Amino acid sequence: MGTRDDAEIRQGNGISGGSKKESNRPEKSPTLQSFSVDEIMWQVRAELNRLRRGDATGASVSSNTRRFDSSLPSWKPAVPRLVVKDRYHLSELLAFSDADFIDAAYRAILRRPPDERGFNHYLQALRGGGSPKILILRDFLSTQEGKSGGVRIDGLFFPALFDKWRRKKIVGPIIAWGHAVLRLGTLADRLATHEAKNDQEIQELGRLVNDTSELLMHRIISLKADFAGQRGPIELEALKNEQDSMNLRIARLETEIERAFSEFRTKETAGGLDPFYAAFEDHFREDRSLSRARLEPYLDLVRAVGAGTADAPILDVGCGRGDWLELLRDCGLIGRGIEINRAFIDMCRTRSLSVSEGDAIDILRGLTDGSTGAITLMHVIEFLPFGRAIALLDETLRVLRPQGLIIIETPNPENLAVGNHWSSLDSNRRNPLPPEVLRWIVEARGFADVRIERLVARDQHCPKPVSNDVPGAEAINALLASLSASRDYAIIGRRP
Amino acid sequence: MPKKIAIVATASASGEKGGAERFYEGLQSALCAEGVNAEIVSAIPDESSFEAILGSYLRFYDLDLAGFDGIISTKAPGYLARHPNHVCYLLHTMRRFYDMFDMEFPSADEILREQRRRIQEIDTAAFRSPNIRRIFVIGEEVRDRLERFNGVHSEVLYPATTLTGFRQDGNFDYLFLPGRLHRWKRVHLVIEAMKYVKAPIRLMISGTGEDAAELRALAGRDARIQFLGRISDDDMIRYYADALAVPFVPCREDFGYVAVEAFHSGKPVITCRDSGEPARLTSRFNAGLICDPTPQAVATAIDALYQAPETARMLGENGRIQAATVNWKNTARSLVAALGLDPIEARQGRG
Numbered sequence: 001m002g003t004r005d006d007a008e009i010r011q012g013n014g015i016s017g018g019s020k021k022e023s024n025r026p027e028k029s030p031t032l033q034s035f036s037v038d039e040i041m042w043q044v045r046a047e048l049n050r051l052r053r054g055d056a057t058g059a060s061v062s063s064n065t066r067r068f069d070s071s072l073p074s075w076k077p078a079v080p081r082l083v084v085k086d087r088y089h090l091s092e093l094l095a096f097s098d099a100d101f102i103d104a105a106y107r108a109i110l111r112r113p114p115d116e117r118g119f120n121h122y123l124q125a126l127r128g129g130g131s132p133k134i135l136i137l138r139d140f141l142s143t144q145e146g147k148s149g150g151v152r153i154d155g156l157f158f159p160a161l162f163d164k165w166r167r168k169k170i171v172g173p174i175i176a177w178g179h180a181v182l183r184l185g186t187l188a189d190r191l192a193t194h195e196a197k198n199d200q201e202i203q204e205l206g207r208l209v210n211d212t213s214e215l216l217m218h219r220i221i222s223l224k225a226d227f228a229g230q231r232g233p234i235e236l237e238a239l240k241n242e243q244d245s246m247n248l249r250i251a252r253l254e255t256e257i258e259r260a261f262s263e264f265r266t267k268e269t270a271g272g273l274d275p276f277y278a279a280f281e282d283h284f285r286e287d288r289s290l291s292r293a294r295l296e297p298y299l300d301l302v303r304a305v306g307a308g309t310a311d312a313p314i315l316d317v318g319c320g321r322g323d324w325l326e327l328l329r330d331c332g333l334i335g336r337g338i339e340i341n342r343a344f345i346d347m348c349r350t351r352s353l354s355v356s357e358g359d360a361i362d363i364l365r366g367l368t369d370g371s372t373g374a375i376t377l378m379h380v381i382e383f384l385p386f387g388r389a390i391a392l393l394d395e396t397l398r399v400l401r402p403q404g405l406i407i408i409e410t411p412n413p414e415n416l417a418v419g420n421h422w423s424s425l426d427s428n429r430r431n432p433l434p435p436e437v438l439r440w441i442v443e444a445r446g447f448a449d450v451r452i453e454r455l456v457a458r459d460q461h462c463p464k465p466v467s468n469d470v471p472g473a474e475a476i477n478a479l480l481a482s483l484s485a486s487r488d489y490a491i492i493g494r495r496p
Numbered sequence: 497m498p499k500k501i502a503i504v505a506t507a508s509a510s511g512e513k514g515g516a517e518r519f520y521e522g523l524q525s526a527l528c529a530e531g532v533n534a535e536i537v538s539a540i541p542d543e544s545s546f547e548a549i550l551g552s553y554l555r556f557y558d559l560d561l562a563g564f565d566g567i568i569s570t571k572a573p574g575y576l577a578r579h580p581n582h583v584c585y586l587l588h589t590m591r592r593f594y595d596m597f598d599m600e601f602p603s604a605d606e607i608l609r610e611q612r613r614r615i616q617e618i619d620t621a622a623f624r625s626p627n628i629r630r631i632f633v634i635g636e637e638v639r640d641r642l643e644r645f646n647g648v649h650s651e652v653l654y655p656a657t658t659l660t661g662f663r664q665d666g667n668f669d670y671l672f673l674p675g676r677l678h679r680w681k682r683v684h685l686v687i688e689a690m691k692y693v694k695a696p697i698r699l700m701i702s703g704t705g706e707d708a709a710e711l712r713a714l715a716g717r718d719a720r721i722q723f724l725g726r727i728s729d730d731d732m733i734r735y736y737a738d739a740l741a742v743p744f745v746p747c748r749e750d751f752g753y754v755a756v757e758a759f760h761s762g763k764p765v766i767t768c769r770d771s772g773e774p775a776r777l778t779s780r781f782n783a784g785l786i787c788d789p790t791p792q793a794v795a796t797a798i799d800a801l802y803q804a805p806e807t808a809r810m811l812g813e814n815g816r817i818q819a820a821t822v823n824w825k826n827t828a829r830s831l832v833a834a835l836g837l838d839p840i841e842a843r844q845g846r847g
Contacts, residue, residue, distance in 0.1 A: 037621035041557045041576070044550050044618070051547055218560055 082107055090155035094133055099123055101133055109140040109151050134159045278343035281320065291323045294455070298324075298376065298407055299331060301492065305405045307373025308333030312401055315372050317360045317392070318380035322348035329353065338363050361388065364395035374405035379488075382410045382432055393445045400495040406447060408491040410438065412454065415485040435489045447493035454486040498533040499565040499837045504556070504574035505538040515753045516571065516587060519634075522658035523568070523585075523831075526824035530832050537561065541573060546611050549573075549590070553618060566835035575622050583834045584631045585653065586638055588750045589619050594645050595748055596680065620646040630834045634751045635773035653831070656824040657756050659729060664762040664816065666737030668805045670698040671798060672763075673743055674732060675754050677705030681746045685768075685794055687714050689743070690721055692795030695802035699743075700735060702727045736761035740808055741784070741801045743794060748772040756822070759783055759815030764808050766797045783815025 082096070082104045096104040102122045106114040114122075122136055137153060138160045140146045166176050183190075307314050308328060316324050319337030321344060328335035337355040339345050348355040356363050360380070375396050381389050396406055411418045413432040433441075435452045443450040462484040465477045505520045520536050527534035539555055542548040557576040561567050567582050569575040572590040575582075592600045593615040601608050623631060623646055632653040633639045642648045675681055683701060690699055701711070702724040715721040727735070736742070742758035743766040755765045755774035765784035767774045778784040785800065787793035801808045 035617070035621055037557075037576070037618070037625045040618050040621050041554065044554055048547065048551055048554060219558055221560060221562075 084108070084111070086150065087152045087154065090134075090137075090153055090159065093137060093153065098126070102126065102136075105137060105140055109137070109146045109149055109153075110143075111149050111151075132163065134163050138163075274341045275343040278321075278341060278347065292327055295324050295327055297455075298490075299327070299333075301407065302328075302333065302374045302405060305374060305403055305494070307405060308335065309373065310334055312371075312373030312404070314374045314376065315399070317364075317375060317377045317396075318383075319348060319353075319355060320344050320378070322351050322353040322355070324376065324378060325353045325355075326351055361391050361395055364392070364399050367399045369398055370401040370404070372399045372404060373401060374407070375400060376407045376409075378407075378409045379411070381408055381438070390441070390445065393442060393447075397446050397495055402495055404495045406442070406491075406493050406495070408438065408442065409455070409488055410491075412486050412489040414454075414482070414489075415487050416479075416482040418485075418487050435491070438491050442491050442493050446496070448496040450491060450493035453490040453492055455488045455490060498531060500563065501527060501532050501534045501832075501835065501837070502537045502561050502564040502567040502579075503527075503534055504559065504561075504567055504569040504577045505536050506571045506574060507538040507540045515751070518658045518753065519587065519655055520570070522656060522824050523570075523828070525658075526656075526828035527568075527832065529825070530828045532832060532837055535564075537567075543590075549615070566837055568831055568835070572619065573622075575628070576618070578625075578627060580627050581835055582625075582627045582629060583831060584623065584628050585831060586631065586633045586642070586650065588638055589641075589645075590615055591680075595641055599747070616645055620648065623648045629836075632831070632834070636776055637748060637772035638750050653827055654822045655751065655827055656822050657753055657760065658824075659732065659757055659760075661733055662757070662760040662762075663733060663737040666739070666761075668740040668808055669738050670700055671741055671743050672700050672702075672735045672739035673754075674702040674727075674735070674757075675744070676703055677701075677708045677711055679707050681705075681749075682768075682789070683707075683711055684714055685745045685789060685791060686743045687711060687718075687721060688791035689794035689798060690715075690718055692792050693798050694795075695799050696720075697740065697798065697802050698722060700724055700739075702732070702735065732757075733761070736763060739763050740805065741766050741798070743767075743798065744771070744774055745789065745794060746771050746774065747789075749774050752777075756819055759812075759819035762809075762812040762816040764801060764811035765815065766794060766801070768794070778815070781815045781818040783811050783818065785811075 082092075084107065088108055093101070093104055093108060099119075102119055103114055105122075106112060106119070126133065126136065134156065137156060141151070141153065141156075162175070162179070166172050166179070168175075302308055302314055306312065308331075314328055314333060314335040316335055316337045319325055319339050320341075322337060325335045325337050325348065335354075337348055337353060338360045339348065339355050339357065340359060342357070345355050345357050377392070377396075381392070384392065393406075400406065411432045413434055418432060435454070439450050439452050463480060465480050466473045468474075470476070503520055503524055506516070508517065520538075524534045524536055537559065539552075539559070541552040541556075543552070553573040553576050556573045557578065559577045561577060561579045564579065565581065567577060567579040569577055569582065569584045569586075571587045575584045575586070593612045597604065597612055604612075622628075623642070631642070631648060631650040633642060633650045634653070634655050636652055639650050639652050642650050671686070673683060673686055675683075677683055684707075686699065686701075697720065699721045701721065704726050708723070712723060715723070724731075724735075736757060739758075739761070741764045742754060744752060744754045744758065745766070745768045746752060748770060749772040752772070752774035755767065755777055758765045759777075759781065765774060765778045767778050767784060767786055768789040769775060769786060770789055771786075775786055778786055785797040787797045
């Protein structure tokens with residue numbers, strides 16, 4: 001046989017403690033109801049109680065009692081059950097008493113359970129003493145129904161005859177007295193038998209009461225255990241867990257709301273400051289003609305890679321006033337800007353430049369792979385936290401077509417003035433990135449042929465180095481050199 | 497103090513000892529040997545009416561087992577018992593509401609089908625109760641049923657037999673079939689097979705049961721067939737020892753001690769494809785013949801073994817070797833471990 005079967009026999013001793021429970025539980029089958037066993041058993045208990053109650057209200061007491069659950073003891077008379085047969089001895093039927101006797105008579109002679117009217121009639125007659133058992137039996141036998149049943153009761157003839165005579169006028173009392181005197185001899189015996197039977201019933205009843213109270217006690221204890229020991233704590237535990245997870249959710253939602261709200265607020269204020277920032281930048285930046293001259297070297301670079309066509313446009317991230325986009329347009333190249341500052345966007349639009357409004361990373365994410373000829377980031381990267389900068393580079397790489405160009409211009413901290421004063425000009429800037437660092441980062445993100453271009457200072461007014469024969473020239477020139485380093489540099493790379 | 501474990505058992509109303517009763521005793525002594533104090537807590541389930549069955553379910557559900565450190569339930573409706581440290585080692589559910597439903601009630605009405613649904617619903621909910629830490633079953637037959645009807649996974653853990661002193665030095669003389677004489681055991685199949693058996697071989701049937709009279713009538717005046725009635729354990733061992741084979745052909749049997757005892761006695765088992773666990777074991781151990789559940793097929797198998805006693809001996813030997821690996825010790829250890837009452841700890845606790 002297969003080894004698979006063998007492997008599943010758990011005869012080994014490799015079974016560890018009961019922690020494997022989860023693997024024991026199947027996924028709930030969709031066809032099965034999901035009541036817990038406690039819920040179901042609660043229903044079962046209620047149902048059985050109902051059935052028991054319903055049974056107890058029935059007229060018959062003895063022979064037809066249905067055998068329900070015996071978890072609570074129920075009283076049964078000491079008299080044995082009636083067996084259905086064709087022939088009885090009188091004593092068998094006389095052994096029953098009261099309601100049981102009527103019931104037994106119906107079942108024995110008429111072969112049916114008593115109807116309510118008949119039952120009540122005979123029971124009253126019996127209890128009133130007007131019609132003793134023997135006469136009732138005779139009555140039953142003499143009815144049409146009784147005759148057709150064909151049941152015989154041995155030993156009924158003489159007692160019935162005697163009973164009949166006893167009821168006659170004048171002779172009746174004499175016969176009755178005579179009979180009573182004759183029976184006096186056995187009175188003590190009969191009384192003793194009667195007493196013994198009564199004692200037996202009382203004993204049985206007492207035992208039953210004890211059994212019942214013991215069982216009830218037992219059940220109360222187990223119910224208590226349910227509440228105290230098992231079910232209660234489990235449910236409480238479940239509720240507690242639920243509450244914990246709710247609290248956690250609320251806390252998460254709270255921070256979420258707070259974050260969203262503060263983001264909204266900063267956006268609000270930032271948006272409100274947009275025109276101010278635009279004016280500020282406009283004021284402190286070089287004038288437009290100067291700026292254009294500064295941008296011209298990049299033209300050759302984008303032209304060299306064939307960017308600026310309809311299927312490989314140039315994307316200018318953080319396009320600001322749109323100087324670069326305007327230059328591109330004037331040179332017949334297709335460019336598009338991305339800007340977040342509302343005031344700048346308006347400026348661009350008045351110059352009929354195409355600008356997308358929004359976060360650069362979000363917008364880039366919406367572009368397809370390799371859909372762009374060149375991407376320029378002029379004075380953008382130094383505003384971004386490190387993680388965002390990396391994400392921006394990654395999106396750029398993806399969006400560029402192969403051989404597509406990336407140009408990143410940013411202040412050059414090699415220049416002492418930039419490192420110290422210049423970059424402080426704009427409070428939104430973070431620390432300027434040293435050229436080698438940025439080059440390494442860009443390369444590390446997957447760009448090829450990454451190089452640094454230190455842009456020649458255009459309007460950099462810096463004293464000329466002093467001639468070497470001037471005393472202290474070495475120190476002076478070293479200081480001057482660090483002041484005359486290019487204020488901006490560019491990182492240029494391409495998508496491999 | 498040794499840990500106290502209750503084996504929740506169902507006592508048979510007649511007081512007759514069947515496989516289940518021997519199972520309880522074997523389990524109890526094996527657990528005690530592991531150093532825990534195992535006690536059999538039993539109640540008589542009343543199956544006289546559906547209400548009575550529900551009442552029995554409720555009675556087991558209400559059992560007070562607070563004084564125990566763990567409980568092992570074994571049979572319907574014992575697994576209803578509530579205890580936070582509960583491991584089920586299932587013999588079987590109430591089969592007449594499961595795989596035997598169609599056989600028992602060939603023209604079941606709506607009421608019966610509803611009763612079946614309710615029993616299965618209660619059972620499934622009970623097996624899924626968070627208090628049951630693990631569910632073991634006595635064989636693949638029971639495992640498959642539990643999976644199919646209740647969607648509950650379980651692990652097979654074979655019980656062992658409590659009979660000891662099996663002999664392997666006997667002759668190969670007759671067919672021996674012990675067990676309860678009940679229609680689910682399909683003893684009639686073997687009796688009918690005897691009509692087709694050509695070999696002059698006797699069939700000894702031991703045990704009692706509700707279908708005894710019918711089976712005797714079916715055997716008629718076939719002198720080869722002998723009913724032994726109830727026999728002692730010693731006689732049982734003796735009858736096994738001199739048997740040629742044990743034709744044990746029950747219908748989807750849960751475990752079948754008879755087959756295991758035949759293996760221990762080194763006797764081949766003749767069983768049927770649909771005999772459940774005995775068929776699986778016989779096949780896996782290569783310890784007998786497996787045939788279709790028809791008198792002719794059983795007869796063919798009997799004749800085959802009669803003509804080749806050496807093969808019978810060889811198959812019997814296969815069974816004996818394999819069955820020796822199944823013992824109560826491993827079973828008890830697994831159960832004690834599943835209850836988190838580690839055997840070693842338990843042993844130390846005793847000392």
